Amino acid sequence: xxxxxxxxxxxxxxxxxxxxxxxxxxGSGNSVTQATQRSNKGYQTTGQADTxxxxxxxxxxxxxxxxxxxxxxxQNSENMLNLKSFESGMTTLSKEEFPTKDYIFREGQLLTKxxxxxxxxxxxxxxxxxxxxxxxxxxxxxxxxxxxxxxxxEQDYMKENDGKLELAGITxxxxxxxxxxxxxxxxxxxxxxxxxxxxxxxxxxKAAAEVLKRVRKLDGASDVPILICMYEQAPNDSxxxxxxxxxxxxxxxxxxxxxxxxxxxxxLPATSANGxxxxxxxxxxxxxxxxxxxxxxxxxxxxxxxxxKNKSLQELHVKITTQFYSETEIRSFTQFVSQMAKTYLPGxxxxxxxxxxxxxxxxxxxxxxxDSGSFYTHVFDD
Amino acid sequence: xxxxxxxxxxxxxxxxxxxxxxxxxxGSGNSVTQATQRSNKGYQTTGQADTxxxxxxxxxxxxxxxxxxxxxxxQNSENMLNLKSFESGMTTLSKEEFPTKDYIFREGQLLTKxxxxxxxxxxxxxxxxxxxxxxxxxxxxxxxxxxxxxxxxEQDYMKENDGKLELAGITxxxxxxxxxxxxxxxxxxxxxxxxxxxxxxxxxxKAAAEVLKRVRKLDGASDVPILICMYEQAPNDSxxxxxxxxxxxxxxxxxxxxxxxxxxxxxLPATSANGxxxxxxxxxxxxxxxxxxxxxxxxxxxxxxxxxKNKSLQELHVKITTQFYSETEIRSFTQFVSQMAKTYLPGxxxxxxxxxxxxxxxxxxxxxxxDSGSFYTHVFDD
Numbered sequence: 001x002x003x004x005x006x007x008x009x010x011x012x013x014x015x016x017x018x019x020x021x022x023x024x025x026x027g028s029g030n031s032v033t034q035a036t037q038r039s040n041k042g043y044q045t046t047g048q049a050d051t052x053x054x055x056x057x058x059x060x061x062x063x064x065x066x067x068x069x070x071x072x073x074x075q076n077s078e079n080m081l082n083l084k085s086f087e088s089g090m091t092t093l094s095k096e097e098f099p100t101k102d103y104i105f106r107e108g109q110l111l112t113k114x115x116x117x118x119x120x121x122x123x124x125x126x127x128x129x130x131x132x133x134x135x136x137x138x139x140x141x142x143x144x145x146x147x148x149x150x151x152x153x154e155q156d157y158m159k160e161n162d163g164k165l166e167l168a169g170i171t172x173x174x175x176x177x178x179x180x181x182x183x184x185x186x187x188x189x190x191x192x193x194x195x196x197x198x199x200x201x202x203x204x205x206k207a208a209a210e211v212l213k214r215v216r217k218l219d220g221a222s223d224v225p226i227l228i229c230m231y232e233q234a235p236n237d238s239x240x241x242x243x244x245x246x247x248x249x250x251x252x253x254x255x256x257x258x259x260x261x262x263x264x265x266x267x268l269p270a271t272s273a274n275g276x277x278x279x280x281x282x283x284x285x286x287x288x289x290x291x292x293x294x295x296x297x298x299x300x301x302x303x304x305x306x307x308x309k310n311k312s313l314q315e316l317h318v319k320i321t322t323q324f325y326s327e328t329e330i331r332s333f334t335q336f337v338s339q340m341a342k343t344y345l346p347g348x349x350x351x352x353x354x355x356x357x358x359x360x361x362x363x364x365x366x367x368x369x370x371d372s373g374s375f376y377t378h379v380f381d382d
Numbered sequence: 383x384x385x386x387x388x389x390x391x392x393x394x395x396x397x398x399x400x401x402x403x404x405x406x407x408x409g410s411g412n413s414v415t416q417a418t419q420r421s422n423k424g425y426q427t428t429g430q431a432d433t434x435x436x437x438x439x440x441x442x443x444x445x446x447x448x449x450x451x452x453x454x455x456x457q458n459s460e461n462m463l464n465l466k467s468f469e470s471g472m473t474t475l476s477k478e479e480f481p482t483k484d485y486i487f488r489e490g491q492l493l494t495k496x497x498x499x500x501x502x503x504x505x506x507x508x509x510x511x512x513x514x515x516x517x518x519x520x521x522x523x524x525x526x527x528x529x530x531x532x533x534x535x536e537q538d539y540m541k542e543n544d545g546k547l548e549l550a551g552i553t554x555x556x557x558x559x560x561x562x563x564x565x566x567x568x569x570x571x572x573x574x575x576x577x578x579x580x581x582x583x584x585x586x587x588k589a590a591a592e593v594l595k596r597v598r599k600l601d602g603a604s605d606v607p608i609l610i611c612m613y614e615q616a617p618n619d620s621x622x623x624x625x626x627x628x629x630x631x632x633x634x635x636x637x638x639x640x641x642x643x644x645x646x647x648x649x650l651p652a653t654s655a656n657g658x659x660x661x662x663x664x665x666x667x668x669x670x671x672x673x674x675x676x677x678x679x680x681x682x683x684x685x686x687x688x689x690x691k692n693k694s695l696q697e698l699h700v701k702i703t704t705q706f707y708s709e710t711e712i713r714s715f716t717q718f719v720s721q722m723a724k725t726y727l728p729g730x731x732x733x734x735x736x737x738x739x740x741x742x743x744x745x746x747x748x749x750x751x752x753d754s755g756s757f758y759t760h761v762f763d764d
Contacts, residue, residue: 046714047721049748049759056714063677063714069707087709088763107710155710295445317763325451327469328489328537332428332438332445339429354762362744366431367760376758377431378749380736381470381699 042163045104054091054105057158057165066107068116068154075120075151075175078236082151082175085241085265086231090155090173093247093261097227098157098169108154110170110218116152119211129214131207139184146180146193148203150233152211167220171227172211175242176204179235201246204230205258212250226250240265240305264308277308281346285316288344295336298323313346318353324363330355331379334364338375341366351375424545427486436473436487439540439547448489450498450536457502457533457557460618464533464557467623467647468613472537472555475629475643479609480539480551490536492552492600498534501593511596513589521566528562528575530585532615534593549602553609554593557624558586561617583628586612587640594632608632622647622687646690659690663728667698670726677718680705695728700735706745712737713761716746720757723748733757 045055046063057064076083091105115129122145123130131152133145157169178200180193195203208228215221227249234242243263249256266277268285276282289302300322307315320337324330337353345351352367353375366375427437428445439446458465473487497511504527505512513534515527539551560582562575577585590610597603609631616624625645631638648659650667658664671684682704689697702719706712719735727733734749735757748757 046718049717049720049757053713053717056710056717058677058718061676062679063711063718065679065711066708072708084709084763091710091713105710105714107708107714294443295440297444297447326448326454326489327466328438328473328487329445329447331435331473332487332489335431335435335438336428336440336445338431352760352763365747365760375431378734378747381466381734 043160043165048100052095052100054100054103054157057104057106064107064109066154067109068111068113069107071113071116071120072151072153078181079234079238079241081238081241082233083241085234085243086151086173086175087153089231089244089263090153090171090229093229093244094155094157094169094171094227097225097249098171103157103159103168104165106156106158106165106167108156110156110215110221111152111154119152119214120149122147131210141191141193144182144193146177146182146195148177148180148195148200149174149207150177151175151231154215167224169225169227170215170221171229172208172215173229173231173244174204174207174211175231175233176200176207177233179233181236200232201230204246205255208248209255212255213253216253223251228255239267239303262310264311266306266308268304268306277306277311278313281306281313284344284346288318288340291340291344292320292337293322295333296322296329313349315349316345316351318345318351319356320353321356321358321360323358327379330363334366334377334379337364338366338377341368341375342373347373425542425547430482434477434482436482436485436539439486439488446489446491448536449491450493450495451489453495453498453502454533454535460563461616461620461623463620463623464615465623467616467625468533468555468557469535471613471626471645472535472553472611475611475626476537476539476551476553476609479607479631480553485539485541485550486547488538488540488547488549490538492538492597492603493534493536501534501596502531504529513592523573523575526564526575528559528564528577530559530562530577530582531556531589532559533557533613536597549606551607551609552597552603553611554590554597555611555613555626556586556589556593557613557615558582558589559615561615563618582614583612586628587637590630591637594637595635598635605633610637621649621685644692646693648688648690650686650688659688659693660695663688663695666726666728670700670722673722673726674702674719675704677715678704678711695731697731698727698733700727700733702735702737703740703742704737705740712745716748716759716761719746720748720759723750723757724755729755 044058046058048055072083118127118129119131121127121130122132123134131149132147136145138144153173155171156167158165159168178195180195181190182193183190208230212226212228215226227247229244229247231244232242234240243265244261246258246260248258264277267274268282269289270276270282285304293300293302300320302320304316304318306313334355337355341351341353348370350368350370354362355364357363362380364379366377368375426440428440430437454465500509500511501513503509503512504514505516513531514529518527520526535555537553538549540547541550560577562577563572564575565572590612594608594610597608609629611626611629613626614624616622625647626643628640628642630640646659649656650658650664651671652658652664667686675682675684682702684702687699688695716737719737723733723735730752732750732752736744737746739745744762746761748759750757
């Protein structure tokens with residue numbers, strides 16, 4: 001999981017520039033425009049495969065990537081789950097404020113890579129905009145000033161006006177550390193400064209107010225609603241990403257009131273260190289796990305990530321890993337898992353199940369949407 | 383791809399025996415039985431997630447694995463695509479003869495690992511049942527006796543009789559080499575003996591007749607229909623697996639007439655060495671590819687495996703690999719690909735599209751069944 005984006009970091013677009021795409025002009029009437037939505041409106045989007053997802057903005061025939069593209073990968077290189085859940089969570093929280101039927105998603109265009117990197121740095125003579133405290137010269141975990149703010153990301157939400165897309169809302173995610181990892185000397189051992197929940201929240205509110213003030217000054221952002229979402233980064237060794245803990249909507253120069261998200265993520269099977277949020281969900285999962293893992297003479301590994309809101313289960317993401325000796329074993333196992341999931345796993349919530357071989361390659365996939373009784377199954381042929 | 387099962391070979395079930403599954407008895411009435419189909423019939427199956435798939439046999443609460451489990455992995459270790467397409471193809475051909483609504487699938491129980499390995503060996507004093515010719519001592523590619531028969535697999539098709547499952551049909555797949563790879567000395571260079579199509583077919587027919595004769599003598603196999611399917615192994619460096627070229631159904635001691643499958647598999651984009659089977663399909667794919675690969679500033683790799691019968695396209699499996707810099711990029715790309723696929727790819731055939739990051743991890747998946755207009759999409763969250 002952790003290596004998921006690592007390969008990306010070292011690669012830059014420089015050597016991979018497109019050589020030929022002359023037919024992808026920005027005008028309406030070309031094939032891309034025809035294939036995507038609202039082609040007669042003078043702008044292009046990705047189209048929508050599912051109404052619960054946002055359409056994305058295409059410009060000059062290409063996806064309009066973030067002005068700060070790649071910063072998230074650098075800032076989460078020690079645990080990429082923190083990036084995935086940060087960005088997924090921002091999108092999910094945005095859907096309440098900026099519904100997918102009314103808004104179109106655009107990757108952040110106001111904050112550039114340089115700006116975000118400066119903000120994420122320590123404040124200093126060279127970096128007056130740094131949101132993290134200045135280096136006080138201390139090396140001791142409890143005396144040094146830790147890095148509180150680990151990542152910042154902007155998402156833009158657009159609306160049509162006179163056939164053009166206009167910025168109509170902004171979501172800013174701020175990722176806060178509970179643990180700040182540091183070295184006392186280059187290439188030295190890794191130390192950790194622990195940050196209390198209270199301190200994290202306090203520093204988060206300060207940063208949010210400052211970020212809002214700065215974003216309001218940016219072009220086109222003076223009077224659109226801004227949703228600011230506060231995220232607690234998961235530790236580097238966590239098997240799940242972090243969680244959004246609060247958000248605030250601002251219509252003017254000051255932050256709105258803070259609301260708690262009441263979101264929780266837990267890993268199943270539960271351990272003594274990581275208890276289950278809900279005992280019923282845990283025993284349902286354990287029943288499913290026991291049936292599934294003993295299907296073959298060799299054991300299967302079965303884990304899940306359970307997402308809660310107000311302690312009520314919202315989603316379940318199951319991962320199964322086992323050794324397969326043939327394609328027919330994969331097919332039979334998939335059918336069986338589908339039956340066991342239907343029988344044992346909680347009903348009425350979205351569930352997806354990924355089945356991997358012992359080499360980590362995905363072999364099959366099952367999913368159930370919220371309102372559907374049976375599982376969609378797919379076996380990856382080759 | 384090739385490494386897909388390699389990790390499996392070295393692992394054996396020995397150290398991974400189940401420690402606790404006392405609740406999975408064979409009697410009816412336990413939870414597994416209730417959850418699977420026909421629980422009142424005194425036997426268990428995997429259940430059926432899709433009526434076009436076979437249910438598989440469960441015995442004593444576990445999947446009944448093949449008596450020759452693992453032989454396919456050893457015999458195809460140089461190109462695992464040959465195993466995937468061999469087993470998928472056997473299942474597909476079996477569906478004509480043994481429809482999924484009437485038959486239940488059982489992994490081969492008649493041919494043991496030892497038997498199959500002996501048959502795949504060279505005939506010799508020590509191995510009188512070897513189906514491959516004896517070693518004539520020659521090292522020259524054109525003078526030596528090549529290994530014609532690379533793999534043999536059995537699949538069993540069961541029917542219910544008096545509440546019990548009875549063997550009602552057998553499918554035997556025989557994988558034939560067009561290239562036999564060999565070394566003149568241990569750890570030495572790899573040489574190749576080429577085998578003509580005619581010679582492969584001739585040797586295949588001989589082997590099929592002999593295999594039929596032997597299988598007929600096995601317990602329960604004396605009078606069930608036996609489907610024998612002949613498969614041409616793909617070369618080691620092929621990006622697609624091999625193809626079934628002929629089959630024969632036997633109701634008695636002799637083979638039925640041979641029928642050609644008229645199956646073909648091709649890779650898109652086509653190359654001068656591997657031409658397209660159908661020019662229209664190729665240009666549809668190329669249009670899709672051009673739109674898709676230039677979505678991001680960085681290029682995406684887009685390839686497909688096209689399966690044909692009588693030169694008419696039956697299935698398309700598309701693979702896209704690109705660098706993603708965020709979760710939102712994955713979501714937007716998936717929506718876009720769904721639109722492009724709907725617009726450009728051939729209608730009315732099943733299509734699946736797998737989207738991987740540059741590290742090879744699956745990030746999203748799209749599929750359309752034969753009769754459905756739009757694509758099912760799924761983004762793998764974490």
